[in-house]
Structures are given as C-alpha cells and as structure tokens.
Amino acid sequence: MPIDPARAVAAPPRSAEISWDRRDVQLYHLGLGAGVPATDPDELRYTLESRLHVLPSFATVAGAGRGIVGGLSTPGVDIDLASVLHGGQSIRLHRPIPVQGSAVSASRIAAVYDKGKAAVLVLRAEASDADGPLWTSESEVFVRGEGGFGGERGPSVRTGPSVRTGSSGEPDMTAEPDKTVERPVREDQALLYRLSGDLNPLHADPAFAARAGFDRPILHGLCSYGMALKAVVDTLLGGEVARVRSYRARFAGTVFPGETLRIRMWAGEGRIGVAVDAVERDGAPVLTHTVVEHL
CATH class of the missing domain: 3.10.129.10 (Hotdog Thioesterase)
Known part of the structure; x- marks a missing residue:
C-alpha cells in the first residue's frame, strides 16, 4: 500500500526554513480580492506598506505553503498527487503574524484515518521564529483509493x-x-x-x-x-x-x-x-x- 500509517505517523517532523516580506503579504491579499475600492482606508490596510497588517490565513502560503508539501513527502507516504483532495484546513495563531519575518516550519503526519474508499492524512505544521511559536496549521487531505486498510475511521x-x-x-x-x-x-x-x-x-x-x-x-x-x-x-x-x-x-x-x-x-x-x-x-x-x- 502506498501509505504505511504506522511509519508515516512515527516519522520525525521535517523542518524547513521559510521567510516572507511585505510584498508576499500584499500579493496574497490582492489574490483574495483586497484593494477594492483602491483608496478605501479599510482596504489600504491590506495593500499599502505603511498601514499593512497580515490576515491570519496568510499562514497557509507563507514560504509558498511548504508545510503541506513537507507533509506529503513524509516516509511511509507514496501517493499520486492526482488522487489528492484538500478536505479541510485549520489555523491556530499563537500571536499576530509579522509583516516581514522568517521561521522554521516543522511538518509531520499527525494521523492517518481509514474512510473506506479513501485515506485521510492529517498534516500538521508548526511555525516558530526567534521569539517562539507563531502558528499551528492542520490540513486534512483525502487520498482517493487508499482506504480500506482496517485503520481507525477518525472523528466524524x-x-x-x-x-x-x-x-x-x-x-x-x-x-x-x-x-x-x-x-x-x-x-x-x-x-x-x-x-x-x-x-x-x-x-x-x-x-x-x-x-x-x-x-x-x-x-x-x-x-x-x-x-x-x-x-x-x-x-x-x-x-x-x-x-x-x-x-x-x-x-x-x-x-x-x-x-x-x-x-x-x-x-x-x-x-x-x-x-x-x-x-x-x-x-x-x-x-x-x-x-x-x-x-
């Protein structure tokens, strides 16, 4: 089976250095449709560097989203990306994300569930900088055709x-x-x-x-x-x-x-x-x- 649940969960976290600056934040906000109307003071908080703050969901793309990529390259996971479906996403903020920064993102498989026709991988990524934890994110990834191995079904x-x-x-x-x-x-x-x-x-x-x-x-x-x-x-x-x-x-x-x-x-x-x-x-x-x- 391309997924070995015991091996995947037991694998040590994979760490990667990530960094971002105001341009990454501004580009992300523009990709969400921010900046309309362009002169609206409320929108300028997302687009103008002198007023910039960071929407917490930026955590999903900081470092080009390497948290999810790192999880899918874990030992015990050998899957066809064409069979992968992103089923859910969560983020917990430990403090506000700075406009510019660098961090270490540690990614691992937190759980593997058997949904019958599919397996579900819970990918957890924890990002920390020199001042401590920044955020913890979890992605639920459905892998079609990889269920039925007799594992726990997981929470409903x-x-x-x-x-x-x-x-x-x-x-x-x-x-x-x-x-x-x-x-x-x-x-x-x-x-x-x-x-x-x-x-x-x-x-x-x-x-x-x-x-x-x-x-x-x-x-x-x-x-x-x-x-x-x-x-x-x-x-x-x-x-x-x-x-x-x-x-x-x-x-x-x-x-x-x-x-x-x-x-x-x-x-x-x-x-x-x-x-x-x-x-x-x-x-x-x-x-x-x-x-x-x-x-």
Missing part, C-alpha cells in the same frame, strides 16, 4: 449547524445570519492567487482542468478560505486581524472564477460561525463547518 464531522446551548457561546446557525455579504471572484483571480505558491495547473490551464473533469479552471480552495476570513474580519471584527485566534473550515465544493461568493455569519461568544456558497449555482456549498474563534 457533524452534519448539522452549531446551536447555542446555555452558556456555551456557540453561534446559533439555525437562526437568520447576523451578517451576509457577497464577494465577487474576478476572472483573473486564480491567476493572481497562484503566484503566492500554488502553481497547480488545475487553476490556470483549461486543458488540464478538462482532464480533471472541469469545463474550465477552478479557484483554489484556500483562496475561498482566505476570502471568507477577510469578510469576517472586515465586518464583525472591526478590521482587527489580531483578534483572530483560530480559523477552521471544510471544503465542500468548487468555485469558478467569475462567480460570486455569498458569506453568511453568525456571532456567538468568542466564536463566529460561517457558511459560504456560490450565488450563481443556486447556493451550492463552498465552505462548511467553518468557525472563527476570536478575542
């Missing part, structure tokens, strides 16, 4: 929305959302976003996309992920990126450049529930089980 994802109960502070996602915004995806957005490190031709080459079963290139899931977080920060967190403590989401469907994302938000106590869908395709789900924890 709740199918229903979170419901406020007592003092738990959970957002009540059965009620009307506290905020709904729509964000257009530009026709060239995938072409710009891919310059932050994910050069998969699925997001740029029509012929490659057709071979993968799509009639045209699709948007990166992590681009939708970043767009949703930006909408939450801008509307419910007063534009203060430092208030975000963690952010998690599951990728439920594809997005095509030129479409519009509808982002619905429900506020709880220190938590915001989020659901994202594609307007032009009758509300086809894009991100589900999405939660922002904040100060």
Whole structure:
C-alpha cells in the first residue's frame, strides 16, 4: 500500500526554513480580492506598506505553503498527487503574524484515518521564529483509493449547524445570519492567487482542468478560505486581524472564477460561525463547518 500509517505517523517532523516580506503579504491579499475600492482606508490596510497588517490565513502560503508539501513527502507516504483532495484546513495563531519575518516550519503526519474508499492524512505544521511559536496549521487531505486498510475511521464531522446551548457561546446557525455579504471572484483571480505558491495547473490551464473533469479552471480552495476570513474580519471584527485566534473550515465544493461568493455569519461568544456558497449555482456549498474563534 502506498501509505504505511504506522511509519508515516512515527516519522520525525521535517523542518524547513521559510521567510516572507511585505510584498508576499500584499500579493496574497490582492489574490483574495483586497484593494477594492483602491483608496478605501479599510482596504489600504491590506495593500499599502505603511498601514499593512497580515490576515491570519496568510499562514497557509507563507514560504509558498511548504508545510503541506513537507507533509506529503513524509516516509511511509507514496501517493499520486492526482488522487489528492484538500478536505479541510485549520489555523491556530499563537500571536499576530509579522509583516516581514522568517521561521522554521516543522511538518509531520499527525494521523492517518481509514474512510473506506479513501485515506485521510492529517498534516500538521508548526511555525516558530526567534521569539517562539507563531502558528499551528492542520490540513486534512483525502487520498482517493487508499482506504480500506482496517485503520481507525477518525472523528466524524457533524452534519448539522452549531446551536447555542446555555452558556456555551456557540453561534446559533439555525437562526437568520447576523451578517451576509457577497464577494465577487474576478476572472483573473486564480491567476493572481497562484503566484503566492500554488502553481497547480488545475487553476490556470483549461486543458488540464478538462482532464480533471472541469469545463474550465477552478479557484483554489484556500483562496475561498482566505476570502471568507477577510469578510469576517472586515465586518464583525472591526478590521482587527489580531483578534483572530483560530480559523477552521471544510471544503465542500468548487468555485469558478467569475462567480460570486455569498458569506453568511453568525456571532456567538468568542466564536463566529460561517457558511459560504456560490450565488450563481443556486447556493451550492463552498465552505462548511467553518468557525472563527476570536478575542
């Protein structure tokens, strides 16, 4: 079997030095659609170096996303990347990400689950600089055709929305959302976003996309992920990126450049529930089980 679960989980972390500067941060923000309107003071916080702050989801591309790449090159993992599907992503911030910095990212396979027709790899990357931990990220990667090896099935994802109960502070996602915004995806957005490190031709080459079963290139899931977080920060967190403590989401469907994302938000106590869908395709789900924890 191309995946040896015991060997993969037992393998020591793979460390890589990563670095970034303001241009990397600005390019990432522009890839999420920041800067419209170009003179809006709120947008200049994402685009102008003298006012720049860093959206926490930048952690997914810092160092060109080497955390995920490092995990997939772990001993015990020998897979065809064409069979890989990014199923979910989470980030926990230990402190705000600096505009310019360098860090060591240590990546490892935290778990391997057997979902029957697929295996799920949980890739964990921990980034630290000279002052200590910066962030911890986890990516859930489905590997089609590699399940059925008799391993643990792993945690199940709740199918229903979170419901406020007592003092738990959970957002009540059965009620009307506290905020709904729509964000257009530009026709060239995938072409710009891919310059932050994910050069998969699925997001740029029509012929490659057709071979993968799509009639045209699709948007990166992590681009939708970043767009949703930006909408939450801008509307419910007063534009203060430092208030975000963690952010998690599951990728439920594809997005095509030129479409519009509808982002619905429900506020709880220190938590915001989020659901994202594609307007032009009758509300086809894009991100589900999405939660922002904040100060």
